[in-house]
Amino acid sequence: MKLSNLGILFYGLLVVTTTIQAQEKSTKDTININIEKQLRGFDEYGNQLLKDWNCPGIGVGIVYKGKLVYVKGFGYRDYGKKLPITANTLFQIASNTKLFTAISAGMLVDQGKLTWDNPIKNDVPSLNFYNNELNNNVTLRDILGHRTGISRHDLIWYKATTTRKQIFDKVKYLEPSAPMRTKFLYNNILYASVGEIIELKSGKTWESFVKDQIFTPLGMNTSGFELSEKKNTGDYVVPYNEKRDTNTLYQIPIFDFVNGMGPAGTIVSNINELSHWVIALMNKGKYDGKQVIPEDVISATLQPSLSLPNSELYTELQNPYYGMGREVGSYRGNVLWFHGGDIDGMHSQISMMPNKDIGVIVFVIGDQSYPLYNTVTYNVYERLLGLSLTPWNERKLKDHIAEKQADKEARSKVNNSQVSNTKPSHPIEDYLGDFDNEPYGLISISKKDTGLQFQLHQLILPLHHYHYDRFDTDNDPDLGQYSINYRTNPQGDIDGFTISLDEGEVFFNKKVDSSLTDPKTLGLYIGKYESGGSIVTVSLKNENQLFLSIPGQPDYQLIPYKKNQFKLKEFSDIKMVFKVENNKVISMTQISSSGESEFKKKD
Structure with missing residues (x-):
């Protein structure tokens, strides 16, 4: 439902001001600020923002000449319990x-x-x-x-x-x-x-x-x-979001x-x-x-590290650059130091106009209303500096409504690329297990009730067959959606999948038995092997990685595959199978599409 009839929660001017005359300084401009006068109409403005954006709450603080002179709460810090925002x-x-x-x-x-x-x-x-x-x-x-x-x-x-x-x-x-x-x-x-x-x-x-x-x-x-x-x-x-x-x-x-x-x-x-x-x-x-x-x-934190692009739509903020831990730009001719902060359901902006001795602190509740920390911040500065008011709310609200509609339309077309009447190439059990990637860690695919479940850290979603060997999670409004595309190796096994994470595709390998990366277990395979007068060497490097050395060729890493079986990292269609009797390796056989070659282990 829409927020309506919300009382403005007023927590006072922490310093009741009449006209405050800024002292003349070499680095400051002389300005007159009367908080009550210049923020006239701001209460109504803030209340309107709550309604327009379905926003649970907004907090605003103003620092002037070394003092916190204004604190205001709009809406609630806990929407469900209707608890007020305070300083x-x-x-x-x-x-x-x-x-x-x-x-x-x-x-x-x-x-x-x-x-x-x-x-x-x-x-x-x-x-x-x-x-x-x-x-x-x-x-x-x-x-x-x-x-x-x-x-x-x-x-x-x-x-x-x-x-x-x-x-x-x-x-x-x-x-x-x-x-x-x-x-x-x-x-x-x-x-x-x-x-x-x-x-x-x-x-x-x-x-x-x-x-x-x-x-x-x-x-x-x-x-x-x-x-x-x-x-x-x-x-x-207490964070509250708007249901999609x-x-x-x-x-x-x-x-x-x-x-x-x-x-x-x-x-x-x-x-x-x-x-x-x-x-x-x-x-x-x-x-x-x-x-x-x-x-x-x-x-040092204010010195430019990289310039940032100007907005192609709105020209009030010009020539921004990032220093260290904050941005610097010119807002309608006034130097502005600022940085935003965004985490699930909570958003903040801390900014300063150093030449005017003004700082503004804004926090906003609700992901749907995060643009308001800029809207409120700019509006406060414009009021205090006696500038004409830029229609930031109208602009950003129009953009927000258009983005919501575009997202809804995109989701309505989600199945257009699905190929109908297909099925997975393997039994469903072959798609289960732990899949590993450095640096992301483990993605676990497991059975859950009558379906499958996807888990990355504490991000847990149902997983469904999409087509062929592709499986998709639900499109969750908070957690997003993920599509995984399984890969079949040359031996015909599911050995991993590709998934788009962050800025690109990432491959996760199906995790093998942990003993195959245990140095004690790998030590069994170390040694020299002979076939037809040729000798090759298997050695252990980096504590838990096996390598195959062939005279006149580069070393090949042996990737754990199954018990006593490894594949060449450089040639996935070639595997090396070790024969073990009485906890002792007897031989190593190279298996590829062109045949098999056995190498006897030398004592």
Whole structure:
């Protein structure tokens, strides 16, 4: 149903203002702000946004000249219980966490433990990238500026229990999608890895470092890192989304599958305490008379890493670029520092106009209404600066309605490519099992009631036959839809499948018996083998990988296939079968379409 007759939950001007005259400064403009006068009509505007967007709640905070001067709640922090939004309502700020991580890393730069622009591997030898070009060149600034050329790969961590160290170790599997420093490619995994780097270089976990170095000196005493741990405050956001193709709002679980991803987006805070953060950032790192953040660190986060494109539709925001942990642009001729944050059901925007001494904090509940954090932010600045009001709500609402209609039409045509009257090429049991990929982990396909079930981490969906050897999950409005295409190997077995994840296709191998990667088991096969005067050698490398060495040829990796059977990585139609008697290998037979060759094991 549509939201209607929602009272505006007003939590006052925390500082009742008359006209506030900005002091003349070399870096500031002189402006007059009368909060009550210049925000006249904003209450009605905010209430209208709730109705137009079916939005459960919006929170707004304004910082001016080093003080939180305005806090307002529209709608509810818990739509079901009709609980109000206050200055102390805790919400997940998601990617607005990234500036906390960039500042923390900058503090270590200031201490001489890291550098911005030397290869990060010089400072952290245990960090490994996909290739030597990245190892020899990627810097801390590249990582924090999203310019490594490595794309997101978010399903490595989404709804997973992956630890920070595991994420850090998976970086070496991430093949770049673009040359370094040529394209802005947002990457949460690399930000999480910076959290691991902070621990390696400081001796404290990222959480402890942020708490000790930022939260405590800024008086952010109720801020934390997991919303579930903060429920005892009683004042926190409960996310509600709109059911697809309806106006019905429903409660969704709080996203707490965070674990290792903290540095990329898990800080929990409120308008009151975030105002301390905004005040320090606009006051060259000082808060309450103390230098909390080194001034040069704040300056470094504002230096351009990569330019971002201007919108082709709307021209108010011009020449944006990404620094480290935040963007910088010109909004109608005024310098704007800003960053958004998005996690399931919760969205935030923290922004500042430093030359006007204004900061704006906005949080929005509901995925259907996430564009409102920009809409509200821009509207507040325009009102406070006495500018004409841009019709952001009308623009974005029109775009939103068009996108919803396009999505609905696309889903109505989903079966157009399906080939009818086909069946799988194998018995259904052959499609079951665990399928493995580094760095994504396991996808399990199992029987569930009368059908099949797909599971990647805690992402669980029903799976159905589509056509031939393709199976699709349900199209879930929250979890999405996945299509898997099984592969039959030259021996006629199902040995894996291709699935589109994140930015491309990924292949998952059917997981073999774990004993076939056990060094003790693999040790049975090591040795020299002879056939017709030719001797080949099987050796163990990297603890759990077998290789076949043939004189005059490159080494071939033996990929576990079945008990006592391996395939050549380079030639999937060739397999090597070991004959074992009394727990001792007697021979190795090469089997291919052209015949069989047996090699006797030499003692």
